[in-house]
Amino acid sequence: MTKNLKFFGLLFFLLVITSIPLLAQETTPDGSKTSLYKLSIIVSAAIITIASAVGAFCQAKSISSACEGISRNPGGAPTIRFLLIFGLVLIETLVIYALLISIFILMVQWGNYA
Numbered sequence: 001m002t003k004n005l006k007f008f009g010l011l012f013f014l015l016v017i018t019s020i021p022l023l024a025q026e027t028t029p030d031g032s033k034t035s036l037y038k039l040s041i042i043v044s045a046a047i048i049t050i051a052s053a054v055g056a057f058c059q060a061k062s063i064s065s066a067c068e069g070i071s072r073n074p075g076g077a078p079t080i081r082f083l084l085i086f087g088l089v090l091i092e093t094l095v096i097y098a099l100l101i102s103i104f105i106l107m108v109q110w111g112n113y114a
Contacts, residue, residue, distance in 0.1 A: 051098030
């Protein structure tokens with residue numbers, strides 16, 4: 001079995017498992033509030049997913065660049081290490097801000113719909 005087939009099989013399985021509760025939900029008479037709430041869930045999930053993916057990529061790239069810089073210039077290791085840690089803190093702060101924004105989006109009570 002190839003790696004891609006295993007990956008897509010696992011992805012499909014997880015998608016089916018996570019969609020079962022959505023299929024079991026009852027509908028409400030007022031569909032506008034429900035659709036707005038669903039849209040807010042999708043938007044907040046997209047925000048945190050994109051922020052996490054970009055943050056992880058940026059952290060990996062900065063750590064890789066710092067290791068290369070220290071290996072080329074061992075005398076500048078303290079400065080490079082300080083700038084690396086400072087940059088990682090800023091990247092992680094941006095991801096935490098995205099998490100807070102997605103939580104704020106989910107906490108809004110769309111027409112007191114709970």
